[in-house]
Amino acid sequence: MDPTIALVYTFVFGSLYLGMALGFTIIAGVLRIFNLAYGALFLVAAYSVWFFWKDVGLTFGISLILAFIPVAAFAAFTYLAVVRPFIRTEDYMLAALICVFIIVEEIINYFYPEIVGVYLPTKVAEGTVKIGTASVPGQMLFAAAVSLTMIVIYLLFFIKTKTGLIMRAISQDPYASKIVGVNFDKMFVISMVIASIPPAMIIILIAPVWALDPFVGWSLFSYAIIVTVLGGLGNLKGTIIAAYIIGFINATVGFLIDPRMMLFSSLVITVAVLVVKPKGLARAESIW
Amino acid sequence: MVRLEPRRGRLILHLARRKFDWVIETRYWRNPTIGFLIWLLLPIVIYYFASLIGLKPVALLSTLISANILAMICIPLTLQIIGTGRVNFGPHFFVAIGGYVAALLSKNFDVHPALTLFTAFAFGCLIGLALSPITIISKGLYFVLITLLLPFILWEFVYWRSDIFGAETGIPGVELLFWTGDLITDLMYYFYLSFIITFVLLLISDRVLRSRYGFLMGVINEDEEIAATYGTNVNRIKIITFTLTSGAIAIAGWFLAHYQGSFTGPAWLTPAFLVIILLTTTLGGKGAIYGIVISSYVIAILREVTRTTLGEFSTVALFTILLIFLYLLPEGFWGLYRKKRYREYAPSIRIRRREVT
Amino acid sequence: MLKVENLTKRFGGIIAVNDVSFEIEKGEIVGLIGPNGAGKSTLINLISGFYKPDKGKIVFEGKDITKIEMFKRAKLGIARTFQNSRIVSNMTALMNVLYAIIGRENGENISLHEAYVESIYYLDLFGLLKKRDILASDLPIYELRLLELARALALRPKILLIDEALAGLNPVEAENVSKLINRIKEEFNLTIIWVEHVLKVLMRSVERVLVMHYGKLIADSTPAEVVRNQQVIDAYIGEEAV
Ligand SMILES: Nc1ncnc2c1ncn2[C@@H]1O[C@H](COP(=O)(O)OP(=O)(O)OP(=O)(O)O)[C@@H](O)[C@H]1O
Ligand SMILES: [Mg+2]
Numbered sequence: 023m024d025p026t027i028a029l030v031y032t033f034v035f036g037s038l039y040l041g042m043a044l045g046f047t048i049i050a051g052v053l054r055i056f057n058l059a060y061g062a063l064f065l066v067a068a069y070s071v072w073f074f075w076k077d078v079g080l081t082f083g084i085s086l087i088l089a090f091i092p093v094a095a096f097a098a099f100t101y102l103a104v105v106r107p108f109i110r111t112e113d114y115m116l117a118a119l120i121c122v123f124i125i126v127e128e129i130i131n132y133f134y135p136e137i138v139g140v141y142l143p144t145k146v147a148e149g150t151v152k153i154g155t156a157s158v159p160g161q162m163l164f165a166a167a168v169s170l171t172m173i174v175i176y177l178l179f180f181i182k183t184k185t186g187l188i189m190r191a192i193s194q195d196p197y198a199s200k201i202v203g204v205n206f207d208k209m210f211v212i213s214m215v216i217a218s219i220p221p222a223m224i225i226i227l228i229a230p231v232w233a234l235d236p237f238v239g240w241s242l243f244s245y246a247i248i249v250t251v252l253g254g255l256g257n258l259k260g261t262i263i264a265a266y267i268i269g270f271i272n273a274t275v276g277f278l279i280d281p282r283m284m285l286f287s288s289l290v291i292t293v294a295v296l297v298v299k300p301k302g303l304a305r306a307e308s309i310w
Numbered sequence: 311m312v313r314l315e316p317r318r319g320r321l322i323l324h325l326a327r328r329k330f331d332w333v334i335e336t337r338y339w340r341n342p343t344i345g346f347l348i349w350l351l352l353p354i355v356i357y358y359f360a361s362l363i364g365l366k367p368v369a370l371l372s373t374l375i376s377a378n379i380l381a382m383i384c385i386p387l388t389l390q391i392i393g394t395g396r397v398n399f400g401p402h403f404f405v406a407i408g409g410y411v412a413a414l415l416s417k418n419f420d421v422h423p424a425l426t427l428f429t430a431f432a433f434g435c436l437i438g439l440a441l442s443p444i445t446i447i448s449k450g451l452y453f454v455l456i457t458l459l460l461p462f463i464l465w466e467f468v469y470w471r472s473d474i475f476g477a478e479t480g481i482p483g484v485e486l487l488f489w490t491g492d493l494i495t496d497l498m499y500y501f502y503l504s505f506i507i508t509f510v511l512l513l514i515s516d517r518v519l520r521s522r523y524g525f526l527m528g529v530i531n532e533d534e535e536i537a538a539t540y541g542t543n544v545n546r547i548k549i550i551t552f553t554l555t556s557g558a559i560a561i562a563g564w565f566l567a568h569y570q571g572s573f574t575g576p577a578w579l580t581p582a583f584l585v586i587i588l589l590t591t592t593l594g595g596k597g598a599i600y601g602i603v604i605s606s607y608v609i610a611i612l613r614e615v616t617r618t619t620l621g622e623f624s625t626v627a628l629f630t631i632l633l634i635f636l637y638l639l640p641e642g643f644w645g646l647y648r649k650k651r652y653r654e655y656a657p658s659i660r661i662r663r664r665e666v667t
Numbered sequence: 668m669l670k671v672e673n674l675t676k677r678f679g680g681i682i683a684v685n686d687v688s689f690e691i692e693k694g695e696i697v698g699l700i701g702p703n704g705a706g707k708s709t710l711i712n713l714i715s716g717f718y719k720p721d722k723g724k725i726v727f728e729g730k731d732i733t734k735i736e737m738f739k740r741a742k743l744g745i746a747r748t749f750q751n752s753r754i755v756s757n758m759t760a761l762m763n764v765l766y767a768i769i770g771r772e773n774g775e776n777i778s779l780h781e782a783y784v785e786s787i788y789y790l791d792l793f794g795l796l797k798k799r800d801i802l803a804s805d806l807p808i809y810e811l812r813l814l815e816l817a818r819a820l821a822l823r824p825k826i827l828l829i830d831e832a833l834a835g836l837n838p839v840e841a842e843n844v845s846k847l848i849n850r851i852k853e854e855f856n857l858t859i860i861w862v863e864h865v866l867k868v869l870m871r872s873v874e875r876v877l878v879m880h881y882g883k884l885i886a887d888s889t890p891a892e893v894v895r896n897q898q899v900i901d902a903y904i905g906e907e908a909v
Contacts, residue, residue: 056451056454056455107637108636112451113397113588113592114592114636114640116399116588117585117588117589117636118633120581120585120588121589121629121633121636123581124629125625125626125629125630125633128623128629129626132622132623240581247455247458247459248459251452251455251459255452280470282466282470285462286467289459289466293459293460293463296448296452296456297443297447297448300447300452301452302452521779522774522777522778522779522782523774525762525766525769526766526769526770526774528758529755529758529766529770533755535717535737535753536753536755537738537766538716538738539715539717539737539738539741539747540746540766540770540822541738541770541771541773541822542738542766542770542774543738544738
C-alpha cells in the first residue's frame, strides 16, 4: 500500500475518532464515570437540526445553532436524572445510562424512522481532495480539521481557564477538591455540557458522508469507547495517541485487508492492549 | 361485621365473632416449596385460564419460556458477579457463543441436541477460561469495558464471516428439540425443559452460595485483598467461577438455538438485550438468586405486554418502566420481601471498590 | 524466624522502605515505631505480601518467601491487621472470623459447622461473643480492633503483624488491647511485630524496638536504649517541628 494513503487516512480517521471520543474522555476524566448514554448525543444533535429545520421550519443555519440547546439540555439531564442519583451504585448507573440511550434511540426511530430519509446538507467541501496519491473526500478532511481545532480549544480551556483548572483538580484528586469546597454538581453539569459539544459537531459535519439513521449512535459510540479505553479512560494525551493508533489500524486494515474488518480489528487490538496494560496506554491520573 | 386488621407480620380478618388470621410474615412460609409449586403449575393454569376466556395461550407460553431463558442467563451471571467481584457487561456474548456452537454443529454436522448441549457448555467454559485472566488483571470500570467490548467483537466477526454465521439472517435449520405437530404441546415441553434447566441452575447456585466456597466467594465480592490476606486463593476461585458460569450462560444460547430452530447472533448481541439481562440481575435484588426468577418473569411479561399493547412505542415504554423500577426499587424485587437478617450474608454488588490502603 | 534483608520499596519518587535489614527470633515481641510516613505500614505490607519489594529478600522460617503470593504467606503463618481496620462491613462479626478459618483450611479440610464453632471460640476470647450477629459496620472502633485481632488469630499464625491496634482508642481501651495482645502472645506462642504510635503503652509491652525514619531503619534495641538514642530523638523532634 502507498504510504501516503496510509498516512493521510490515519490522519483523517484518527482526527475523526478523536473528535468522537473527546467528550467521552472528558466525562471519564472529570466525573470518573463511564457515560454510556454518550452515543445518544450524536442522535440528539443530528435529529434536532432536522426537527428545527423541517418540522419547525427555521432556516438551516439557525437550526444548526439551535440544535446545541437540546444537546446541552440532554447532557445536563443525563447528569441530574441518572448520574447523580446513582453515583454510589455504579452498576445501576451504567444500566440506567444504556437504558436512556436506548430510549432516545427508539423515540427518534419512532418519529423519524429510516424511511423519512433524514439528511443534513452540511457539505462544505465538494468532491475529493488529492494529497499525493491519496484522494480523500473533502468533507472528511474538513471534519478532521474541525475536530483538531476542537481539541486545541479544549486543551486551552483546560490549561488556561479557571474552570478548566478546577476540572483538572477534580480529575486528579476528587477527595482533596471536595475539602477545598469545589461545587461538584455545578462542575459536573458544566463538564457534561461541554463534553456534549464535540459529538454534536462531528455528527453534523460527517452527516453528508456517513449514512444517517436512528441507530447510527452505537457505531460512532463504539469508536469513542475504543479510543477512550485504549487511551486510559479519561486522559487526553492517551486519547490522542489512541485515536491515531486506531486511525492507523483502520486505514491499513481497510485498504489492505478488508474494510469489513476495520472495527473488528480495532476492537481486538484494544482488548489485547487492555489485557497487557489494564489501565490503557496512559494511566488516567488526570485529564491532561 | 367484617374488619381487616393488619398487624406486624400477620393479617387478621374479623368476621362477626370469628377470627381468621394469616401469617404474612414471609419468614414462616415454606417459601421455596410454594414458589416451586407456583412456578411448576403456572403454564397449566395459564393454559386453562386462557382457554376459558378465549385467549390464545401461545403468546403466554412463549413469554414464560423467554422468562426462563432470562433466568437461565442471569442466575449464573449473578454467581459470577459474586465469585469474581466484578460486574460482567458481556453476558450476551456467552449466550451467542453457546447459540452459535449449537446451531453450527446441528446444522452442518447433524449433531444430536444432547451433544450440542455438552459442546456449547464446554465451549463456553473454554472461552471463559481463555478470558478468565481479565478477572485477575483488570477490575472495576476496566473490567466492565473489556467485557462490554466482547459482544461488539463477536458482532463484527459474525458480519465479517457472514458466510459461516449468516449475520442477520442467522443459521437456519437447527434441529428442534420437540416436534409433535401441536404447537401448544411443543411449547409446554419447551417450558418444562427450560424450567428444569433453570431450576437445576438455581439449585446448584444455591448450594454453591451456601457452601464454604460460596462464603469465600462472598468475601471476594466484598474485598478480594482481605480474602487473600486471610488465606484464600482468590485467583483460583475467580478463574473457576468465571469459567464455569460462562459455560452455564452458554447453555441459554443452546436452548435458544434449538427452541427457535435457528440462531441469529445479532438479535441477541444488542445493548438492549444486555440492559434486559443487567436489569433482571439487579432488580432481582443484588445477588439474590431467587429474586432473579421473580424479576425475569416480571420483565419478560412486561416486555410481552408492552409489545402487544403499544406496538411501535413498546421499546420506549419498556425501558422507561425498567428505568423507573431502578429508581423505585434500589433493593430489587427480592428486597421487598427479604427482611434484614444479618445471619445470612447478602452480597452487595458494586463496580468500583476501595483501592489499596 | 523472620529475616528481612536489604528490603527496598519505591513509590514513584519516594523510597518508602530503604534498604531495611533485621532479624526476629521466635517468641519475640518487637515494636516498630517511627514518625508519620516513615514506611512502617509499607514494611508490614511487604512482609505480608501486599506489595512486591523492588529489592531485597524476606526469609520466613528458613524459606525465601519474597516472591510468594499473599494467600500462601497467610497459610505459612503470617497474619496481619490493618491500620484502618479493613473489616468486611457487610458481614457480621462472626462471618469476619469465619472466612479466615475457612481460608486457612483451603475451604476443604473443615466443615462449615466446625468453622462456626471455632470462630465462636475466637470471638469469645476477645469478649465479642455477644456481638457475633452484628454487622461489622455497626461495631464501634474498639470492637473493630478486637475483631481484627480475633480474625488474625483465627489464621493460627506463627507471626502476627499488628499495624496500629490502639489508634483511635481511649487510654482504658488502649490498655485493655495491649494487655490482650500480651496475653495472646503467651497463650498462642506468637511472634509479634507491633507498629504503634502510642509509644507509652507500646514501650511497656515490648522487649525490643525497631525505629524507622524516611524508610530507613535507624535504631534497633531495647525500649530503654531507644529513648536515649539521639537519632531517634531527632527524628521525633523533627516531626513535631513540622
Ligand atoms: N500505595 C502507595 N502509593 C504511593 N505512595 C505510598 C503508598 N503507600 C505508602 N506510600 C508512601 O510511602 C511512605 C511511607 O508510607 P507508610 O504508610 O508506610 O508510612 P507509615 O510509617 O505507616 O506512616 P503512618 O504512621 O502515618 O501510618 C509515605 O510517604 C507514603 O506517602
Ligand atoms: Mg502506617
